[in-house]
Amino acid sequence: MKQSYCDILENTELTPGTMRLTARDAEIAASSRPGQFVNVLCGHCLDPLLRRPFSIYTVNKERGEFSLLYQVKGRGTVLLSEKEAGEKLDVVGPVGRPFHIDPEENIEHILVGGGCGIVPLLFLADVLREETKGKTVVLIGAQTAGAILCEQEFLQRDLPVELSTDDGTAGRHGFVTDALSEHLRNLPADVQPRIYACGPHEMLKGIARIAANPQPSTLNPQPIPCQVSHESAMACGFGVCMGCAVKTRELHCATEGCEDWTYSRVCVDGPVFYTTELVWE
Amino acid sequence: MSNPNLSVEIAGIKMKNPVMTASGTAGFGAELAEFFDLGKLGAFVTKGISLHPWRGNEPPRTTETPAGMLNAIGLQNPGVDAFISEKLPFLRKFDVPVMVNVVGHSVEEYVEVARKLTDAEGVHGLEINVSCPNVKQGCMVFGSSAKGIAEVVGAVRKATSLPLIPKLTPNVTDITETARAAVDAGADALSLINTLLGTAIDVKTRTFKLSNITGGLSGPAIKPIALRMVYQVSQAVKVPVIGIGGIMTATDAIEFILAGATAVQIGTASFFNPMSCVLIIDGIAEYARSGKVSDINELIGKVQLP
Numbered sequence: 001m002k003q004s005y006c007d008i009l010e011n012t013e014l015t016p017g018t019m020r021l022t023a024r025d026a027e028i029a030a031s032s033r034p035g036q037f038v039n040v041l042c043g044h045c046l047d048p049l050l051r052r053p054f055s056i057y058t059v060n061k062e063r064g065e066f067s068l069l070y071q072v073k074g075r076g077t078v079l080l081s082e083k084e085a086g087e088k089l090d091v092v093g094p095v096g097r098p099f100h101i102d103p104e105e106n107i108e109h110i111l112v113g114g115g116c117g118i119v120p121l122l123f124l125a126d127v128l129r130e131e132t133k134g135k136t137v138v139l140i141g142a143q144t145a146g147a148i149l150c151e152q153e154f155l156q157r158d159l160p161v162e163l164s165t166d167d168g169t170a171g172r173h174g175f176v177t178d179a180l181s182e183h184l185r186n187l188p189a190d191v192q193p194r195i196y197a198c199g200p201h202e203m204l205k206g207i208a209r210i211a212a213n214p215q216p217s218t219l220n221p222q223p224i225p226c227q228v229s230h231e232s233a234m235a236c237g238f239g240v241c242m243g244c245a246v247k248t249r250e251l252h253c254a255t256e257g258c259e260d261w262t263y264s265r266v267c268v269d270g271p272v273f274y275t276t277e278l279v280w281e
Numbered sequence: 282m283s284n285p286n287l288s289v290e291i292a293g294i295k296m297k298n299p300v301m302t303a304s305g306t307a308g309f310g311a312e313l314a315e316f317f318d319l320g321k322l323g324a325f326v327t328k329g330i331s332l333h334p335w336r337g338n339e340p341p342r343t344t345e346t347p348a349g350m351l352n353a354i355g356l357q358n359p360g361v362d363a364f365i366s367e368k369l370p371f372l373r374k375f376d377v378p379v380m381v382n383v384v385g386h387s388v389e390e391y392v393e394v395a396r397k398l399t400d401a402e403g404v405h406g407l408e409i410n411v412s413c414p415n416v417k418q419g420c421m422v423f424g425s426s427a428k429g430i431a432e433v434v435g436a437v438r439k440a441t442s443l444p445l446i447p448k449l450t451p452n453v454t455d456i457t458e459t460a461r462a463a464v465d466a467g468a469d470a471l472s473l474i475n476t477l478l479g480t481a482i483d484v485k486t487r488t489f490k491l492s493n494i495t496g497g498l499s500g501p502a503i504k505p506i507a508l509r510m511v512y513q514v515s516q517a518v519k520v521p522v523i524g525i526g527g528i529m530t531a532t533d534a535i536e537f538i539l540a541g542a543t544a545v546q547i548g549t550a551s552f553f554n555p556m557s558c559v560l561i562i563d564g565i566a567e568y569a570r571s572g573k574v575s576d577i578n579e580l581i582g583k584v585q586l587p
């Protein structure tokens with residue numbers, strides 16, 4: 001974690017309201033892990049005051065570059081979208097606990113992204129390919145066909161992609177959670193699934209439920225290790241303010257039904273958590 | 282010109298320079314230490330510490346406001362015993378005085394925490410937080426009246442020989458009243474200001490943006506108020522004053538020193554840039570050098586009347 005002024009190499013609109021920003025910083029590129037994020041100063045004066053968190057989207061270690069994929073939403077991201085190649089970007093990062101990666105064989109890595117939550121999963125797919133022998137599949141969910149992000153990027157990497165849209169305009173008609181349940185039902189018995197998810201809270205909640213109790217009739221009735229990247233409003237974004245609190249089970253009782261919980265920090269204790277570590281309300 | 286003297290002294294605590302962290306904006310040091318050597322600071326002030334662990338308020342706990350932010354953390358902290366065994370050893374590794382911010386629901390709790398910290402190794406001073414607006418019991422309830430602040434400070438004074446620095450709330454009609462009461466009860470110095478009570482509403486959902494409804498306002502938005510109060514208090518009392526509130530740059534820090542502050546604390550600025558404390562220390566040195574000030578102490582309270 002460090003503060004630096006990176007060179008912006010490009011900041012381009014991919015689809016209306018979605019931008020990709022690529023910047024050069026050898027240290028950030030070398031030290032980032034999938035699931036980590038950077039905190040970006042979007043403005044140029046004291047208002048808006050706070051940095052905005054963005055997941056690391058891709059990393060090119062050889063070139064010392066990293067990129068972000070972001071949606072233009074409010075004041076901060078509007079200002080960010082106005083920055084141009086050649087300008088500096090004031091960044092703090094990489095921040096947070098990344099996805100834990102299990103390098104063993106016979107594992108199927110199931111990446112589930114809803115909406116903008118797909119962003120950290122592309123970097124994850126790249127690292128899974130480099131560091132593991134397992135197979136990777138991608139399940140993408142969006143409200144409608146136009147809101148699907150990153151499908152091409154995963155296909156270019158020869159990864160199987162399954163789409164779900166709430167309105168049926170692309171892929172399967174329904175929630176990505178249904179696609180996940182079905183995928184797990186059809187999984188061969190000797191394959192161990194691992195789930196990695198990022199997206200809206202309701203989606204993550206549904207995935208946590210599936211991971212805890214995959215259809216009892218399947219060949220994999222035991223709980224599936226499942227990691228989710230959690231979002232929360234942040235103030236400091238590096239672990240000092242306790243502003244980004246999320247309810248977690250005390251480590252000594254990460255069991256179902258345990259009442260003992262504490263508030264952890266999304267920014268540095270997360271943003272990635274195992275679903276069994278979080279208190280789902 | 283040779284390097285100007287930046288060292289100052291507060292209640293017998295010698296500091297390399299007048300820049301300290303503000304409580305609750307630097308945790309217990311581990312995270313900031315990734316950005317710079319904590320030994321560069323004048324002093325390190327911890328998050329508020331209570332007798333027992335406090336869970337803090339339900340989220341959302343923070344929201345951004347124009348040139349500032351509201352927080353209602355609710356003093357989440359591990360409690361004094363865990364602080365001493367798990368957090369303090371890390372801070373002892375650095376060449377920096379450590380001041381512990383002390384909170385409590387009752388006078389007895391303040392006293393008990395102060396006792397435990399007095400026996401611990403590596404605590405140089407106690408900042409008595411009678412000004413946090415985000416807990417329902419204690420804290421700002423004490424700091425809002427001369428009687429309440431005198432009660433807490435007087436009781437803690439009897440329990441410890443450590444330097445005592447009550448931290449004042451701006452949410453009072455006349456801050457010089459509580460300031461004088463704290464000094465009469467035995468304060469060695471005063472810190473001010475804590476956050477100003479405020480709120481924010483989301484018009485889309487028609488709900489409050491903080492689960493606690495109200496929160497404490499900090500950041501550049503509060504600087505003029507903080508500066509005015511530091512000026513008033515330093516005129517009213519003889520003990521050193523530590524200026525806090527919206528300090529973002531060395532220029533801001535110098536304003537507080539000219540108004541009467543012996544030292545300053547950097548809070549929300551560290552969220553804007555984790556390197557803020559170091560940048561401000563360097564900036565103060567540069568200001569002194571270019572203004573031919575050989576000793577920063579020469580500037581304390583030297584603002585001229587119009």
Ligand SMILES: Cc1cc2nc3c(=O)[nH]c(=O)nc-3n(C[C@H](O)[C@H](O)[C@H](O)COP(=O)(O)OP(=O)(O)OC[C@H]3O[C@@H](n4cnc5c(N)ncnc54)[C@H](O)[C@@H]3O)c2cc1C
Nearest residue numbers: 052053054055069070071073074075076077119231232233
């Ligand atoms: C760990 C993490 C990773 C993220 N990764 C991405 C990403 O890769 N791409 C992307 O487009 N967005 C991402 N977000 C969300 C992004 O930070 C917000 O969209 C952004 O802060 C909105 O800022 P704004 O000023 O444009 O919006 P405003 O709504 O004007 O912001 C106002 C305030 O709300 C906060 N805020 C608003 N929405 C969010 C949110 N969803 N999460 C956290 N804080 C929020 C802002 O930080 C700010 O303080 C991520 C959030 C987190 C916590």
Ligand SMILES: Cc1cc2nc3c(=O)[nH]c(=O)nc-3n(C[C@H](O)[C@H](O)[C@H](O)COP(=O)(O)O)c2cc1C
Nearest residue numbers: 303304305329352410474475499500526527548549
């Ligand atoms: C997130 C946050 C947490 C804080 N926690 C504490 C605390 O535990 N004890 C305390 O005395 N003040 C606390 N404060 C108040 C600051 O120490 C400081 O007095 C105030 O923020 C004004 O300074 P600033 O504008 O530089 O931030 C907190 C402030 C913020 C923003």
Ligand code: FES
Nearest residue numbers: 237239241242267
């Ligand atoms: S945002 Fe400050 S601790 Fe996480």
